[in-house]
Amino acid sequence: MRTFFGMILGALLLVGGVYVYDSMQTSSIANGQVAQANRTIVNWDVAAADWQALKGRAHDDWVKISSK
Structure with missing residues (x-):
């Protein structure tokens, strides 16, 4: 879990x-x-x-999935 958190934090610091x-x-x-x-x-x-x-694409997909 720490490794995953470190990768996310590193990517955010890079950006x-x-x-x-x-x-x-x-x-x-x-x-x-x-x-x-x-x-x-x-x-x-x-x-x-x-x-x-x-x-926008994620929102459209979420609406499509949640309407089922």
């Missing part, structure tokens, strides 16, 4: 660390060619859209 790192970087759209050296690790707009799609 949190990447988010903090990316939030401190400049945008290549805002600053043009100069900012290409400081590109973010994750495209957070795509990640947010995928997360919303996952939540």
Whole structure:
């Protein structure tokens, strides 16, 4: 159980660390060619859209399962 908890905690710390790192970087759209050296690790707009799609699909599946 401790190993499973450690893996979950490690994954959350990793995602949190990447988010903090990316939030401190400049945008290549805002600053043009100069900012290409400081590109973010994750495209957070795509990640947010995928997360919303996952939540919607899970909700639809839950409604389908609970209605039976």
